[in-house]
Amino acid sequence: MSRVRTVLGDVRPGELGVCDAHDHLFLRSPQLPGQELDDASAARAELVAFRAAGGAAVVQWTPYGMGRRTADLPTLSRATGVRLVCATGLHQAAHYPAQMLQGLRGRLAEVFVAELTEGIGTTGVRAGLIKVAGGFHALDAHARWTMAAAAEAHHATGAPIAVHLELGTGALDVLDLLCDELEVPGDRIVLGHLNRFPDPVVQRQAAASGCWLAFDGPSRAHHATDWWMPEALRALADAGFADRLLLGGDTVVAGARSVNGGPGMPYLLRRVRPRLTQVLGTQLVDRILGVHPGQAFAVDWK
Template identity: 80%
Template structure:
């Protein structure tokens, strides 16, 4: 079996990803976050260039359906900066959409996901390389269950990995019960995001034991116990034999958070997070997390 990562410039072998920001956003726009949109191609280009200057080779954009992905802008940005980009299909939490959008997707959500994975996003011709969905705070509401079941259906049709926004890092085991237990998705095709926002090492170990991938993404926000606990959590997971299940990302979701606007942005992952983790885990383990693991997590035997 030959597996490929589906980028906006075409399918590549997993090793081509190199140093990968496994969860970030070049474009993002939600009515829930007015005035904080990521919508300027020039800023996205500058951010990718800054990431590349720190040694970055690829970025996985988790922006799903209806949230300003600007898919047509992604190929030229990738070519101009030399950074590979993976785009997403999927659906976020209900609060990010109006009722008309959600009503229009009833009865055809899995079909939309499959089309964006195999034919392209809108008229852009850019094919998505993953399915992004979202849970709630310590629970899965009806919207989350609907989107996750559709994601599982699309996965079974295409093989695409499913990446999950965990609200404040919670609900991982409920997500795995639905996707893997109920819907038959293999755990190694599931990527759980934002685990750093809920530093429950026991729950993280339980999730890792299933075989899924665990993404630690985004520098500290107010009231989030992230940066200072993340190295210890990653060490516990690596020491338990799950070093090959870990991913790192920047999760830049607002214009002010970009490095070109004075925030940490994508380069922070390599400029500050990487050396901090190397001191805790060793260079070899961090290299595995940033390079080999993303290639395995996002590679698919596309059907």
Template identity: 85%
Template sequence: MSRVRTVLGDIAPERLGVCDAHDHLFLRSRQLPGRELDDVDAARAELEAFRAAGGAAVVQWTPHGMGRRAADLAALSRATGVHLVCATGLHQAPHMAPEPVARLRGRLAEVFVAELTEGIGTTGVRAGLIKVAGGFHALDAHARWTMTAAAEAHHATGAPIAVHLELGTGALDVLDLLCGELGVPGERVILGHLNRSPDPVVHRQAAASGCWLAFDGPSRAHHPTDWRMPAAVRSLAEAGHGDRLLLGGDTVTAGARSVDGGPGMPYLLRRLRPRLAAELGQDLVDRMLTEHPSRAFAVDWK
């Protein structure tokens, strides 16, 4: 029976509710010095603001080695009433110190499987997805290593694989590797950041694999393609792929939180939802926020 693996345990998919399918409560990156998401009180306030806007669940894509603070997630979920899904996985090499990454050589898939099935460290929190990353229009050796380990962990557990596409590029290379060479079913792959490269031809080609298409981070001042998101989503829906769409906020710095003066998680529901509803109709947008994530993150756990 399919279940979504939250930080408080597995739940029936229909209990997930209105879901931010890609975001971050905590995150540390060498690429973002001094801008860390590392404040428990701010994370709680952000979840409360999201809940007040009608949100019920958040999928945190922060992977291994980037300050997930898994030990704090269960208490935050209990305190706010928001379901939280935590990630295992590994991001691009520049985001992390090289020494911890080197220590994972030869056992990366084993670490992913353990965090999915046994828990993250001694926290008792089990991850509910695997997060990996591609490069700009290419897959380097690090990406191939992490995706190979992710595929192995998927085959062992059934867990979905969520992929950071660098500036929205490289979707077809990712699918060729994961779904072609490594045998991961398309419906178990979630492609993130497609709004950053709104190429309708590539989007339709990717959708043909059966993968999930995530449009996330819709409020980034440095992403001038964001205004094209509604048209890109509408194009996919009109091409028959409206049942594969996900929405997320992707808050990655402290200043982007709503409680710190940024758009934050509530923006997804407060501003993006009505804008997309005007383009696509309320019914599809509601399904993108509820039914779709409940299917994308539900697993017949092995």
């Protein structure tokens, strides 16, 4: 039977509840100096605020080597009552020291499988998804390497693959690689950041593969396209893809947290949810937030 793998153990898909399907509690990168998400107290406060707004679960997409602070996640989940899903995987090369990447050569899929089945480090926390990343309108050698490893780990475990689309681009290239070449079923793939490149034709073509379409934000960097999201979702629903949609907050820097004056995780439920309800109706928005994440991240674990 399919289960969602949380940091406190596996749960039935229907037990996940209202879910932020793409966010970060902890994250560190040389590309974001001085903006790290590394404060456990702030993470707890953010989860408390999200819970108060009606949230029940968060899928954290922070992958291997980017400051996941996995050992803190069970404590945070117990303290706040919010279910947490942790990721394995690898981001773009720019986020890592070259020496670290070299050390993963020849064993990347093995690392992913171990984190999904045995646990991350000595924490005992098992990852529930594999996060990888594409490039801007293209896939470089690093992306192909990480996606090949992710596909191998998927075939070994059944785990879903969540993909960072750089500025929302490259969705069809990702699907060509993962689905056509590497034989990953479309419904085991989550494409992130589609709101950042709001091409309705590409979005419908991507949805036709059976993949999940994640719309996440808001952010200062992508504010120019944030306001397109309600109409983009309605167009996809009208085209018959209402059952493929996910929503997330994608908080990646400390200043974006609600406890630091930013929109943060609660914004998804406080402002985005009622805005989307005006366009899509309560029933569909409730499914996108409360049903689809359980379906997207549930696995018949091998």
